[in-house]
Amino acid sequence: MPTIKSSYLGNLRTESEHLQSGVKILTDAPVDNNGKGEAFSPTDLVASALGSCMITIMGIVANRDSVSLEGLTWEVTKIMKASPRKISEIIVDFHWDSPVTDPVMIKKLKNAAKTCPVALSLDPEIKQTLKFNF
Known part of the structure; x- marks a missing residue:
């Protein structure tokens, strides 16, 4: 059974959900690598x-x-x-x-x-x- 389910949100951003708890985290590409740096890379x-x-x-x-x-x-x-x-x-x-x-x-x-x-x-x-x- 998977531990994490993730999806690409566009604009170099992802969302991952910890399936057991339902907690979600976002990632964003850093500014020095074409991203906005608005979340953890x-x-x-x-x-x-x-x-x-x-x-x-x-x-x-x-x-x-x-x-x-x-x-x-x-x-x-x-x-x-x-x-x-x-x-x-x-x-x-x-x-x-x-x-x-x-x-x-x-x-x-x-x-x-x-x-x-x-x-x-x-x-x-x-x-x-x-x-x-x-």
Whole structure:
């Protein structure tokens, strides 16, 4: 059974629906690639997926050890290569005002981020730069 149903809306825009939840997202080509830049580009979603996957796996690990990740935020920077046009690097910059201080837990969280399914699925040519500000 499909997970996502998508359609082309014209003008370099797509709509995708997550079939289980009914949640929809739009994509738009970026301004530097003939688009309007009015929504996530497909490569923005790849970069966003990396950060979201990392925090999801970190959350699973934290929940197992009864640790709260409340206040943890992250920023994602996507760097494109011009020719061929593709993602060359994704930078995920984590910020946490109230981190745990246990070095074992911190190591577990960092390892969880580095081994999330999206991180393991991306082409090894895409550099993944992680900054843990905690």
